[in-house]
Amino acid sequence: MNATELRDKTPDQLRDELASLKKEAFNLRFQQATGQLENTARMRSVRRDAARVKTILNEKAATAASEE
Template identity: 80%
Template sequence: MNAHELRDKTPDELRDALVQLKKEAFNLRFQAATGQSENTARMRQVRRDVARVKTVLNEKARGAAAEA
């Protein structure tokens, strides 16, 4: 998931994506704690994707505030 794809989405779609990523992060943390983690690099990807989504949401919010 890259920032260009995220900027094309609506804020509602971004919030849904954020919820899904947070659920995945929780599941990955749980798997790591129980020793069942197969792909340890996925946790890093998910954390960075969460940060990307939050950044784009903040950009959109700032843009909407500037227009108003």
């Protein structure tokens, strides 16, 4: 997932994406705790994707606030 794809989405879509990433991060942490996690690099990418979504949400909120 890259930032240009995310910037094309609406804030509601981004919030949905963030919720799904948080669920996935929880499931990955659970798998790691039980020793079932196979792809450990996936945790890092999910964390970074969530941060990317949050950044773009903040950018959109700042843009909307400055326009008013």
